[in-house]
Amino acid sequence: MKQTSTHLIDSTLFSFEESSVDFLDIKLENQACYSVEQQTALTEIDTLDSKLMQHFHNKIKVQPALTRQLVSFQANKPMPTYRWYKYKEAFSASLIEILLSKYGIASGKVLDPFAGSGTALFAASGAGIDADGIELLPVWQQIILARECLDKEFTKDDFNSLKRWGTERPWCQSKVRIPLSELRITAGAYPKQTFELIEQYMGAWQRENDRVQSVLRFALLCVLESISGKYSCFTERKRQQQPADGETWSRPTKKVCLCLEEVIVVKNKPHRKHLSGSSDLVTTYEEIRAGFVSLALEKNRRATSFVEQARSLKAVASQAKTPADLLIIESIQPALLTASGYREKYRFVPS
DSSP, X not given: OEEEOSOOOHHHHHOOOGGGGGGGOOOGGXXXXXXXXXXXXXXXXXXXXXXXXXXXXXXXXXXXXXOHHHHBGGGGTTSTTTTTSOOTTSBOHHHHHHHHHHTTOOSSEEEESSOTTSHHHHHHHHTTOEEEEEOOOHHHHHHHHHHHHHHHTOOHHHHHHHHHHHHHOGGGGOOOOOOOOOOGGGTTOSOHHHHXXXXXXXXXXXGSOHHHHHHHHHHHHHHTTTTOSSSSOOOHHHHTTOOOGGGTTHHHHHHHHHHHHHHHHHHTOGGGGTOOSGGGGOOOHHHHHHHHHHHHHHHHHHHHHHHHHHHXXXXXXXXXXXXXXXXXXXXXXXXXXXXXXXXXXXXXXXX
16 A cells, blocks of 8 residues: 655644644634625536536446445444544445445555545455555654554564553653644644643654664554644633543543554454454355355254154054053153153152
8 A cells, every 4th residue: 555645744633833834713703705707617617517417327326235333433433443543524445345346446545645544455456456645744644654664564663662651651750842833723722731732642752662662653643633622613612621630641642542542452362373364354145155055054963863863763653553652662751751841850650
């Protein structure tokens, strides 16, 4: 799997020049209505869209099976690695797997020109198909590269380093702090103590190798929104959700530790030595048929002794001329007790 980038510098992810982001200070009330030119352009777009739909009407079909729960990020929630970074605008890995299976795509190469967090790339790679992706935004590049590093480059020592971070929490005692620059839109997103803790976390990872740093950065990205009170949000309601002072240290630390713990558990499991992708879990028709045949033969083997007992019982019982004669045939008394529902411990006394 390859990922193409125009640039990838760590500073672009956590450092921004304030002068370059002034345009983000948007006044929503100034956009209440469109100008005449904008309205004309939107109308033209709607017209072109209608013509396009009409031209391809016989090619476009509604697929009721592709529900929102299946297609959207919601389907990623039970899937490790895919759910770690909550990119709610992303589609699900399940959708990619369904499309590859439906159209019988088992080889070739997948190209995703807008790779995002890498859903299509990793889902295709998991199915044994080469995948290339193009992504310009540094945050998505970091996520893709961190996950690829976990899949292909992480060593036993690297996992031990993550375990140490999860148990010892070295950032809490770190004296080194890397400044966390802010956008105007995110100013005040974190309580002061949480903000300082993030900077200590970034300072502490400088002691690790590039692979471990990549995953630690990924873990921080995964929890940034959940530990903030007002992350990229304009509403006062979010601001009121900021944690109390007593929680500002414990919550981010707990979130990061949980994320690191799940990374270790999922990525360090023994089953990964035997399963390279979801295709390894697919049972072929021949294997299913062989399984049913084997099961039938096994049941036949186990039933053989009971069949022989039934035949012997039939041969003995055929000597009786009336039902009452069955009661005096001593050799079939245990079988009669079993057939009547009584336990064998009950003593049989003929009348």
